[in-house]
Structure formats: structure tokens, C-alpha cells
Amino acid sequence: MKRVKIFLLLFTLCCALTACGTKPADDVPPPDDETSAVDIEWFNTEFFNVGSGVCMTNMLLSSYYDTAADIDLYELFYNGPTGIQEEVTEAEQTAIGPVAFEHYPIKTQRTEMDAFLQEYLGVALDETNKKNLDQFIYLEEYDAYYLLHGDTNFQRCTVTSLEQNEDGTIALTYEKESGEKGIVTLKGSKGSYQFVSNKEA
Structure with a gap:
């Protein structure tokens, strides 16, 4: 009988010690910065x-600007308006000049540029300072801007x-x-x- 009592006492003591080393999950506070x-x-x-x-949201980090109107359009649309190269016709390449046959032009239509700026910056193209827009080749007959390069930023x-x-x-x-x-x-x-x-x- 004594052995049974001793066993029960030890078992109870072990359970108590084990409980002291744990904490209910509900009581564990989440990280402050969760x-x-x-x-x-x-x-x-x-x-x-x-x-x-x-x-393209990464491309909005390609230049520093204090206001949306100050964004560098050359850096922003360096890879086009979607990041996927658009088709450029032979007529467009001819209008750009011989260099367009050496480096396939990266095309950004004015309407695409305008739509992107309004969606992500809240300004239209004409409301920006048009920073470095003159780095593009503009073809009025296609109302589009073109860049000629073979790399990416x-x-x-x-x-x-x-x-x-x-x-x-x-x-x-x-x-x-x-x-x-x-x-x-x-x-x-x-x-x-x-x-x-x-x-x-």
C-alpha cells in the first residue's frame, strides 16, 4: 500500500513540475511586430x-522623386509600359531610322503611359514634369515613344x-x-x- 501511495505521490509531483515548464498556447503573446x-x-x-x-511596381522605384510629377519617365518606362516587349512594325522601324534595325525598339504608346501614370501615381502624363521624356524617340503618326537599347534597369x-x-x-x-x-x-x-x-x- 505504501508503494502505491509513494508511486501516486511521485506521479503527481512529476505532473506538477512538468506543468510549471509549459504555458497554454492561448496565453503566449504574439510578437510585437507580427x-x-x-x-x-x-x-x-x-x-x-x-x-x-x-x-512594373518595381520600376516605380527606379528613380528618386519628391512628388509623383517629378518621376523620371525614362527610367520608369525603360522596359516599356508592361515589362513585356510590344510588337513594332517594319514601318515604325523605318520611320525611326536604320538604328531601329540594329536594336529592336521598345515601344510605349502615349495612351499606355498615361494610363499607367494615372493608376499608380495619380497624375496624367501632361501633369508630370516630363522628366527625361526627351530621351525617347516620339513618332506622332503612331502617338508612341520608343527606346533603343539591349539591356534592362x-x-x-x-x-x-x-x-x-x-x-x-x-x-x-x-x-x-x-x-x-x-x-x-x-x-x-x-x-x-x-x-x-x-x-x-
Whole structure:
């Protein structure tokens, strides 16, 4: 009988000691930055760096600008308006000149440029300062802009921090593949975001 009592006592003691070393899952507080971490992951995978090719939201980080109107259009549309090369007719190549047969032109229609700017920056082409727009070849008969090059300025990025501003905008600190760092400010628009500014960090 004593052996049974001793066994029960030891069993109870072991259970008590084990319980002291654990904590119910419901009582474990989540990390202080759990929400920010989730948001950062969304921006890194669902807003930037989407797909295996050129992601156009990344292209909005290709230059620094204090306001949407100051964005560098040459850097922004260096790879075209979608990141996918559009077909250019032989007539267009002829109008551009012999060099167009050496480097296949990258085409951006004015309407595409205008639509992209309004969607992601909230400004029309004519409302921008048209920074470096003169770097394009413009053909009036096609109402389109062309660039001639064989490389890309596209870079993936990693958002490292997120800050909510009092005015409702959010500031994302990021780093590009080249090591270049910046702070981009976004505002909510129609279920997504528009770019307000992009400044050097």
C-alpha cells in the first residue's frame, strides 16, 4: 500500500513540475511586430517582385522623386509600359531610322503611359514634369515613344520596414539588388496603393 501511495505521490509531483515548464498556447503573446511582418511579406511578394520578369511596381522605384510629377519617365518606362516587349512594325522601324534595325525598339504608346501614370501615381502624363521624356524617340503618326537599347534597369527589391504615417500614408524602407536603399511613400487607392514619393534612404 505504501508503494502505491509513494508511486501516486511521485506521479503527481512529476505532473506538477512538468506543468510549471509549459504555458497554454492561448496565453503566449504574439510578437510585437507580427502585423508589420505580415504586411512586409505581402509587399515583398504580392506588390513588388511579382512574377519572373519585369515587375512594373518595381520600376516605380527606379528613380528618386519628391512628388509623383517629378518621376523620371525614362527610367520608369525603360522596359516599356508592361515589362513585356510590344510588337513594332517594319514601318515604325523605318520611320525611326536604320538604328531601329540594329536594336529592336521598345515601344510605349502615349495612351499606355498615361494610363499607367494615372493608376499608380495619380497624375496624367501632361501633369508630370516630363522628366527625361526627351530621351525617347516620339513618332506622332503612331502617338508612341520608343527606346533603343539591349539591356534592362529592372531590379528586385526587399522591403525591410514599414511605418504608418499620421496622414494615412505608409512609408516602406527597401533595398535593391544593387544595395541601393530608399524610402517609398504610398497611399491607399481603390483597394491598392499609389506612389506619393520615393526618396534615398
